[in-house]
Amino acid sequence: MNITEFAALAGVSKSAVSRYFNGGYLAEDKKQQIARAAQQTGYHPSAQAQTLRTRQTRQIGVVLPKLSSESCARVVEGVGSVLRAHGYQLLLVDTANSTEQEVEALDLFRHNHVDGVIFLASIFTPAHKSVLERMHLPVVVVGQKYDGYSCVFHDDTGAALALTRLMLRAGRRCPGYLGVTLHDHAAGLCRRAGFIAALKEAGIPLRPERMCLAQFNMESGYEQAKALFEKAPQVDCLFCATDAIALGAMQYCREVGRRIPAGLLLAAVGDSRAGQSAAVPLTSAHLHYRTSGAEAAELLLQLLHGEKTGVRAVELGFTVVERASTGAPCTPPLQW
Amino acid sequence: MNITEFAALAGVSKSAVSRYFNGGYLAEDKKQQIARAAQQTGYHPSAQAQTLRTRQTRQIGVVLPKLSSESCARVVEGVGSVLRAHGYQLLLVDTANSTEQEVEALDLFRHNHVDGVIFLASIFTPAHKSVLERMHLPVVVVGQKYDGYSCVFHDDTGAALALTRLMLRAGRRCPGYLGVTLHDHAAGLCRRAGFIAALKEAGIPLRPERMCLAQFNMESGYEQAKALFEKAPQVDCLFCATDAIALGAMQYCREVGRRIPAGLLLAAVGDSRAGQSAAVPLTSAHLHYRTSGAEAAELLLQLLHGEKTGVRAVELGFTVVERASTGAPCTPPLQW
DNA sequence: GTGCTGTATGGTATCGGTTTCATTCACTAC
DNA sequence: GTAGTGAATGAAACCGATACCATACAGCAC
Numbered sequence A, B: 001m002n003i004t005e006f007a008a009l010a011g012v013s014k015s016a017v018s019r020y021f022n023g024g025y026l027a028e029d030k031k032q033q034i035a036r037a038a039q040q041t042g043y044h045p046s047a048q049a050q051t052l053r054t055r056q057t058r059q060i061g062v063v064l065p066k067l068s069s070e071s072c073a074r075v076v077e078g079v080g081s082v083l084r085a086h087g088y089q090l091l092l093v094d095t096a097n098s099t100e101q102e103v104e105a106l107d108l109f110r111h112n113h114v115d116g117v118i119f120l121a122s123i124f125t126p127a128h129k130s131v132l133e134r135m136h137l138p139v140v141v142v143g144q145k146y147d148g149y150s151c152v153f154h155d156d157t158g159a160a161l162a163l164t165r166l167m168l169r170a171g172r173r174c175p176g177y178l179g180v181t182l183h184d185h186a187a188g189l190c191r192r193a194g195f196i197a198a199l200k201e202a203g204i205p206l207r208p209e210r211m212c213l214a215q216f217n218m219e220s221g222y223e224q225a226k227a228l229f230e231k232a233p234q235v236d237c238l239f240c241a242t243d244a245i246a247l248g249a250m251q252y253c254r255e256v257g258r259r260i261p262a263g264l265l266l267a268a269v270g271d272s273r274a275g276q277s278a279a280v281p282l283t284s285a286h287l288h289y290r291t292s293g294a295e296a297a298e299l300l301l302q303l304l305h306g307e308k309t310g311v312r313a314v315e316l317g318f319t320v321v322e323r324a325s326t327g328a329p330c331t332p333p334l335q336w
Numbered sequence C: 001g002t003g004c005t006g007t008a009t010g011g012t013a014t015c016g017g018t019t020t021c022a023t024t025c026a027c028t029a030c
Numbered sequence D: 001g002t003a004g005t006g007a008a009t010g011a012a013a014c015c016g017a018t019a020c021c022a023t024a025c026a027g028c029a030c
Helices: A004-008 A013-020 A028-041 A046-056 A068-087 A100-110 A126-134 A156-169 A185-201 A218-231 A241-255 A289-303 B005-012 B014-022 B028-040 B046-055 B070-085 B098-114 B126-134 B156-168 B183-199 B218-231 B241-256 B288-304
Strands: A059-064 A091-092 A116-120 A140-141 A152-155 A175-179 A209-211 A237-240 A265-269 A283-286 A313-316 A318-320 B059-064 B090-095 B116-120 B139-142 B152-153 B175-179 B211-213 B235-241 B263-268 B283-286 B313-316 B319-321
Touching: A004 A013, A004 A028, A013 A028, A046 B046, A046 B183, A059 A068, A059 A100, A068 A116, A068 A289, A068 B090, A068 B211, A091 A100, A091 B070, A091 B313, A100 A116, A100 A126, A116 A289, A140 A289, A152 A156, A156 A175, A156 A237, A156 A265, A156 A283, A175 A185, A175 A218, A175 A241, A185 B283, A209 B313, A218 A241, A241 A265, A241 A318, A289 A313, B005 B014, B005 B028, B005 B090, B014 B028, B028 B090, B046 B116, B059 B070, B059 B098, B070 B090, B070 B116, B070 B288, B090 B098, B098 B116, B098 B126, B116 B288, B126 B235, B139 B288, B152 B156, B156 B175, B156 B183, B156 B235, B156 B283, B156 B319, B175 B183, B175 B218, B175 B241, B211 B218, B218 B235, B218 B241, B235 B241, B241 B263
Parallel strands: A059 A091, A059 A116, A116 A140, A140 A152, A152 A313, A175 A209, A175 A237, A237 A265, A265 A283, B059 B090, B059 B116, B116 B139, B139 B152, B152 B313, B175 B211, B175 B235, B235 B263, B263 B283
Antiparallel strands: A091 B090, A283 A318, B283 B319
16 A cells, blocks of 8 residues: 555545655644544555655664674663664674674665664774765764764773772782783773773883783683783783683683682673673673663764764763672672 | 666666666676776665665564573574575664563564564564564564464473483482563473473472572572572572573572582573573573574575475474583583 | 735655566577 | 567656645735
8 A cells, every 4th residue: 555545545635645644734634534544544654665755764774793792782772772762773783793794784884875873893994994984974983982983982991990900909919911902992902001001000010921812702711811820820910801701711710729819809891791690700890881872872863863063972981890809798780 | 876877977778777786688898888887986776766666675673572681692693694694684673571662663664664574582462463463574483483473492391301300310309490471481381391391200299389480680580599498498409491590599599608509409591601600600501592593584584585385483402501500510611 | 905924735756766668689490 | 581589778657755836725914
């Protein structure tokens, strides 16, 4: 059933029907006629035809590295809750941590004419830069600050600083570091910077042999913890860039009999559910991922509605949740 | 740039351009002309206009209860990987566990003319039935068997049976049960049935005071574990419908000093990351969620391509991963 | 009565493609 | 030579809406 048929059935013109659904001058009796007919037939205007004419899809593209990562999923939850409330739908692409697929997905959205894009960023390459520039669409970058674009990001440096500081203030003097690739600006570079700042603040020299890089998973955390402790057994507190890495390290400690927190303090970023109920509940910085998703959506809505706010960068804070892995008495888990 | 302009620029007719992109009789020299022009201008046909004419959106609607649930995220990963390989995009709706929103989302997809729908089902109400019937689209239900529709589901009964059996064979005789609402056919009804079957098999009478219902989260698991042990302190092994519930129970045991596995064997369904690195690594049934997502996508593709396979129900197996919570020596975590 | 404003109306062009159709042409078969 | 076939072509109809436009009418001020 299309608008022409429906209009005939309702005994009015196409224009009247269009005005009924979109607002516009329309006599009361016609409104009622159309309402009745719509009730009976279940007629609904075709979203595609509307899109073709209005050039609005009311769809937002979301590009993310890994959906099964708890943090990503929370960001998307936040994005979705806000956008759906405003009548937008989410077109999701999980790029499985592949830079190539990321660029491909952004390009797809460019052609597919979504109304806007939310990009959960990890690593920025020149290819990203290029595709983002060609994209004549509102874009909001989440998780990193990226000049020239609206972004929502976290205080990764501050979180790492606070956690490391916490461990140093507990009297430890041989801090270790398990991070991720420095190409990842937020999780790699910033968190490392925070760690280093804490050392500097405490007057502790930086020792490269106490720092290792891991992948974003528990297995890699295990491997790198092993490598770290073989090189630097004297490490007495350990900052990890992600909860998963810390859990790998915890597993290693469990196996070799190193006690936490007695022999090693452990802290990480992410505040995942796995960290909460870990062997030794994990001290972690809560990064408010759901909030950053929601905030990104709000920013995008502003761009979409053409409010003259322009490009804005929003930095969100963090909450350090102290648990047993840094010697805190075990507290009830943070409410999600 | 639209097809008319582009055709003029390339020095061919609209029809030729259309045939170039869709296949059809076209002279070699024209093909090359068009290819060259496309290269230069970056022209791409409008997806919306194509959709209007062809009535194909190449988008698949996915309805799910909670994205930040690890199992849901994995299913969606599986769905996405298969569908994207076939040129389909995912339109995601997270219904936040609300039945109302679920029905609303399905209705939205019906009007929005996605090519098909994948529905991660939890609870079926008459409203679901009604909206699914009106939906003249291919639908695949994931997580539950639902007559008349293609489904992919897990052997929930078998998994619960196997886990409970495992604990009983270890010599325990007072099994407890922490489940979820029976309105949830798979996680509620089937897993309870498996638990009961194991008791029957072992000749152990069913004791209602040893069975409690919880919500799908750790906090509720904690509360219900407390309730359970206050009613039935003699319980010496506990089956939980989900990992999160088991982790709540574990937390309670930790607080009251009940030892696992010495004082209580604990097993659940889901094999989450949190369970793997829990205080006592959790024995759990791995349900192959990613696979079920992929399988559902394949089923949907068959329906979309009109292969005369008709409605099919696919049941997937499970893998019991024995860990310390049932007394197994701790094994390395299952590769995801 | 005239001019102006705001409400109401339906016809028609338009969005950007695909598909049908009639036609032409080259080639083969008889 | 003629009929038949398949390749190639571009004009035009079509998909289902919205937006513009010209027009009409009622109410009010002057």
